[in-house]
Each structure stands twice: as C-alpha cells, then as structure tokens.
Amino acid sequence: MKTSATNSIRSVETELIRRLTDGEWLPGSLIPKEEDLAIELNCSRTTVNRALQRLAGEGLVVRKRRSGTRVAVAPDKKATFQIPIIRKEVENRGGKYSHLVLLTKRQSAPLWVQARFGERSPRTLLHLQTLHLSDSHPHMFEDRWVCTQTTPGILEAPLDDMSANEWLVQKVPYSRGEIYFSAQRADATTARALELSDAAPVFRIERTTWIEQSPITTVRMHYPEGYRLMAEL
C-alpha cells in the first residue's frame, strides 16, 4: 500500500483517516508504530508524528508512550463555533446593523451576577442594556454587567457609537469564559425590547469572561424564536 506520489502531512492524515473510517483499523486496536508507518507511507517519522498528533487532538486515536497508538473507542466529539461580534453577525446575514443603549447605570450586582463571578465579584458594577437591530428590527437584547476595574476606559467609551459587545471584544486581549445556552420565557423587559408577547420563547446565551482570575463581564443575550446558532463537529 505504498503511495507513489509525494507525501505530506495532509495526505498521510487523509490515508490514516481512511483506514479508521473504512474499518481497516477497528476501535480499540493498536495501530503500527510511527517508524513502521513512516516506512510504509514513504515519509519521515516526523511527518507521521505530526499527523498522528493531529488525529489525537481530534480524539480519533489515543496515544501512550511505550504502549503505542490505539484507535479511540468512543471518541468524545467536540463541537466548535465562533463567537462573533454582534455587528458582524447581523451583517453576515445581510442586515444593516444598528444598536440602542437602553440603560447605562452603576448598580450593585444582583444575586445571579454574584453567583457567576464567585468570590471575586465586585460590589458595584456597570449595568448596560442594549438592543441590537437588523434593518431596524430587533435582533437581540443583551443585559450586561461589567466590572469597571478590569475594563479601564469603559466609563468614558462612546457606547452609542460602538456597542459594549464590540468595545470589549476589541479591548480585552485574552480571557477564558463560560457559555450557557438555554430556552427561556421572555421576561417583561426582554419581551418589550424584542417586541414579543410576554412569555414568548427566547433563546438565551449567557456568557461570562475572566482575565486570569479577575471577572470582566457577564451578559445574557436573548434572541427571539427563529434564531439558530450553528456549530460544527
């Protein structure tokens, strides 16, 4: 099964995936060691190594020193999706983006926000409510709480020109975060903003971000029924 043409990581990877999907190598079984594959596929061990590391990263194989590489039994599949700036989300769907700041106020954190941030939660936060529009129709309503300590400059930022969503994405260099998806009944504020009837189903994304151990912001984003978020396996 030598390949006659030139080899590369991609083609090696493709060939290995073929063997995995064709059932040539069964789940749980040991596959040949890197050195042998390199000889068989007519390339260097480094190339095989990089291909196998990719496959391991995707969860298709499990690698262990000394004992070799095995086909993963029940691969834990991971899905990924992009976190877009809302403006881009609207524009990608062909709409004209605009937004309205409905509330800007320094307030003490409600319980749910404190719970999200944990021990490190500051007492006083900036509370923002923003309606994002597509062609002047409600697209999404966001209820956001921002820690002013970790976001210097936000109090002076022209949030009417650039939404807090976009401002934060551009200013905060790196962070970790948690996201929760759920279906909810719209509360009164959300229903009014999105021009829905009370208790209409809304799609909620809750996102909380930190930089190192310090909380940055937590936000509840509400989309009307009909909105779909796409991810890939």
Add this chain to the structure above:
Amino acid sequence: MKTSATNSIRSVETELIRRLTDGEWLPGSLIPKEEDLAIELNCSRTTVNRALQRLAGEGLVVRKRRSGTRVAVAPDKKATFQIPIIRKEVENRGGKYSHLVLLTKRQSAPLWVQARFGERSPRTLLHLQTLHLSDSHPHMFEDRWVCTQTTPGILEAPLDDMSANEWLVQKVPYSRGEIYFSAQRADATTARALELSDAAPVFRIERTTWIEQSPITTVRMHYPEGYRLMAEL
C-alpha cells in the same frame, strides 16, 4: 531577552502569549519573522514555526506568506463543548438513566430531513422517536431519522436496551456534522412526551452527521425549559 534555560514549543508559546497579552506587541502590528525569533529565543526556526502555528490556530495571530505574522485585531474566539451520550449526560447530573422507544418505523423522508441531507438523501429512512428519562422524569425527547445504508445493523439492533443515540456513537467511527441550537415552542408530540403544556418553550438541538459525503442521521433533540448546555471559551 534571551531565555537562559532550555527551550521548547510550550515555553516559546508561553513567551509569545505573554508578549501578546502584556501589550508588548499591539493588535495589528507585525511581529518579528520566524528566523529572528528563533535566534532571539535560542531555538530552531521549526520550533518557533510550530508555536506560531498553534497561536494562529487559536486565532491570536494572523500569518501570511511574504508579509509576515501580525497580531490579530479582533480575535475570533472559538468555543468548544463536548457532545455527550445522553445516558452519560443524565448520569453526570446524578440521575438514573432510562429510555423509551416511542416509534420505530421505516418512512419516507419529510422535507426538512431531505433539506438537511441534501442531494444524497435516500428516499426511505428509519424514523425513531425516543424519550430519555432521568429518574423516570422526562429529560429529553428526540426525533431521529437514520439512513440504513450507512448504518448496517441498526435494523437488528436492540434499541430498547441501548438507545439509538448511544448505538450510533459507538458504531460510527468518524463523522463530520452540523449542529443548530434554537428556542422553539413545543409541538404536540414533543409536549406530550415531555409532559409540557402546548407551545411551552423548549431548547432544540438539531444535529446532522455524515461520513464523508454520505448522510448518517439527523436528529432533533428537545429539552424542557430549564436545561442549560455549557461550553467553554
């Protein structure tokens, strides 16, 4: 700024991330070329190359031939989450898992299924409806369509013992897929299965998977209000 100790991809990556997050390299600016970094960091160009490729994969930098590597302006962050087997999902939340097969029937594909599968959609599919329970309470209702061509054995599988969800995950070695999340009003069937009132909000996950170009299965999973799906940035 030479590092005195031995270097490795990890430490190179760490140092580069430090420069990015400390603002030493500002968004949009050009960073030194691989060769120079290799000299400065006292390692080979290959090592720098691999570290930079990882950072590019994470979206922290943008690389182009000839023009060099730049700090990403507004990093498109990716979120990831695991796709669990429903049984494990229930058990992880401390419930006792069981399931009920409500429907098993070969049927012709409705329009929405054909739309999902595209041109390659077979005419006749296996239609399954399954209710997943946690401690005998409804947890999730799934409406699934399976291509029997690409899933040999499913017609004989004891789906009362092992749900189609679990059976497919274990049997299908590798696949790509699309997932859509949305909030919906429960239809009559879903409402009855989940013991909800009509038009109650439900969280819907639609998942379609293929192996290479051939469709495997498409499924609509419905969770009652209150269910939250977690992902990480």
Add this chain to the structure above:
DNA sequence: CAGTGGTCTAGACCACCAG
C-alpha cells in the same frame, strides 16, 4: 522576483511506563 511562511527530512536525545 525576492522575502516570508509551509513543509519535509534524517537524525538525535529525552521521558515515560508496561513488561
């Protein structure tokens, strides 16, 4: 068309861990 990243190679040594 020249400079930059993309990739490959052969060889080497190290780290881990099952036999």
Add this chain to the structure above:
DNA sequence: TGGTGGTCTAGACCACTGA
C-alpha cells in the same frame, strides 16, 4: 529496562504573494 511516543535541530526546498 527497553520500546514507544515527544520533541528538538539544522538544513533544505517549495509556494505564495506583495513590493
């Protein structure tokens, strides 16, 4: 303790693309 994957290196050539 030996076999396997993990990683590093120096050098080479290729592919793309902006000046």
